[in-house]
Amino acid sequence: MDNGVATLDGKVYSVGGTDGKTDYKNAYVYDPFAQAWSALPNMSITRTAPQVAAYGGKLYVFGGWDPYGRPVAKTEIYDPATGAWSIGADTPKPYAGAAVTVLGGKIYIVGGCTYDGCGSTDVQAYDPASDTWSSGTAYPEPISWLGCGAIANKLYCAGGATSAGTTKHAYSYDPSSHSWTAVADLPIDLWGMGYSTADGKFLVSGGVTDSFTTITNQGFTYDPGSDTWTALPNSNNALYRGGSACGFYKIGGSPAGWDAAKNSELLPGYDQCVGIPWLSVDKTEVTIQPGESADVTVSFDANVAEITQPGTFTAQLTVSAKTPYGAIPSVPVALTVNPPRTWGKITGTVTGVDCNGTPKPLTGATVQITSKTASYTLRTDRNGQYVLWLDVSNNPLTVIAAKDGWASETRSVKFKQGMATMADFSLKPDRTCT
Known part of the structure; x- marks a missing residue:
């Protein structure tokens, strides 16, 4: 139970968790064609209730409790092509028991638990391309053990545990307007459920209902088009705090307390996992x-x-x-x-020059590009690079490069249609060098 699960290239990955007595850093993969589980290299640390997501052919693992009940900040990335784990940028606010989903090239983590207790309004977004983190608009209520999924260009979340008990509330999040909106409530209050998105629907199954008193095998699917919930077939097992992924797969969980189960099951017909607009x-x-x-x-x-x-x-x-x-x-x-004929490209590299005069690319630096009509905020990639195409009618541009610990730099840039205009920045420390 308390394992993290994700579907990647048709295979199901399950990592971490606990059997109720021992916490694990083990990782496994299930091949539906061979109908068999295989062991993978272990993670570097045990994690219970981590957040696991698949993106760009790799498996990303965030948060979860360590053996001492502290949330793990380290991000671990598994690449099936190499069979090895690597390290990503630490999570700014690590949580266990949070919801996770992928939307618009970013991995969102919502709510969760710390060492001291459960219930948070934090919304964090990880960008795999630049290996950087940003914050989203706070969730409408402190929450943990909820379910979230992405459909089209919005994020949908439902259920979870609050300080007042189990909730049936559901919300949608629009990253373009940075706002949460209430949608139709779940038919029942629910927390610790399995969840996923598939075929343009948001799915939940199992978990705890009746204000922490009943573990259920009920499930529901949400249709954003009609703003309605419809009952799913009951799962074979009434479990909570297991892993789940598109398929609709449910792996592990517990029928009561800390009595972890080996059960794994599939609700067929929900295998269209990723919508490509x-x-x-x-x-x-x-x-x-x-x-x-x-x-x-x-x-x-x-x-x-x-x-x-x-x-x-x-x-x-x-x-x-x-x-x-x-x-x-x-x-x-x-x-x-x-690009359209009247567009041009502005691109460049943001470099930090330390007190010893040594330059290095700044990953995750903010590049603010402002034209006469609009403003664009970019983040540099692993190589400190950024790029933006615009119509030349936006000339001239004001470009600001900034990152914590470095003095920001501003310049005016004029670019030409059909051409790449370079605008590099060399930032100096924001403190006096001695």
Whole structure:
């Protein structure tokens, strides 16, 4: 129980947790085609109730309690391609028992528990591309053990434990307006449940209801389009505080107290885990006879709200079949979006020069670009680089580079259409060197 679970490339990963007596740093992967679990290299530290998410072909693990009940700040990243763990930027405010989901290229962590108790309004966002953290708008109420999921361009959260008891409240979060909005309540109060998103729906199953008194196997699905909840089939086991992931998989948990179970189960039909707004197919299921084939038309659309910049966008079409012949390779797809004729690119590197005169790229530095009509806030990547395409009608630009511990720098930049204009920054320490 208290394990973290995520689905990555059709396989199910489960890490950490406890059997009620011993805490674990073990990691495992389940292959649905082989119908078998395999052990992976252990994490560096035991974690109970961590947050686990899959993004960009890698597994990210945050928070959880250490053996002494303290939340773990270290971020660990597992790469199936190399079979090894690496370290990411520490979580600014680590929690156990928080909800986690992926939205717009960022991993969101909502609420959670500390060493002293449960219930937080903190919303934190991790950017895997730049290995940096930022804060979101506070959750409407102190919360832990809730469920969250991303659909289209919004985050949906429901249930959880509050200081007043178990709640059925549900909310949506819009990152573009940085605001939470109440949506339809859960049919029952619920905490410690399994949760996921699939097929454009938000799913919850199991957990504790009746204000901490009853462990249930009930489940529900939320449709953002109609703002309604619909009952799911009851799970085979009434468990709480287990791991869950798109599939809809439920791994581990407890039927009561600290009596951890080995149970794992799947609710079929919810395997469309990731929605790609610029990609669509004309059919998602076909029935063919031996020796026959079927065509599937794949369509691309660059005119979606999620695409605001030129570049190459990649995805994979996952194909599964009820055959005895094993896994079917995914189909890679790519969409290249070219800049409009009147656009130009501003790019550069933000470097910090320490008191010894040694330069180093500043990861996660803030670059504020302001034009006559709008303002854009960027974060530098691992190499200290940033890039933004704009229409030349925005000239001239005011560009500010800043990071904690370094003196900010401002300059005016004029860029040209169809060209890349470089604007590098060398920041000095914000203290007097001795």
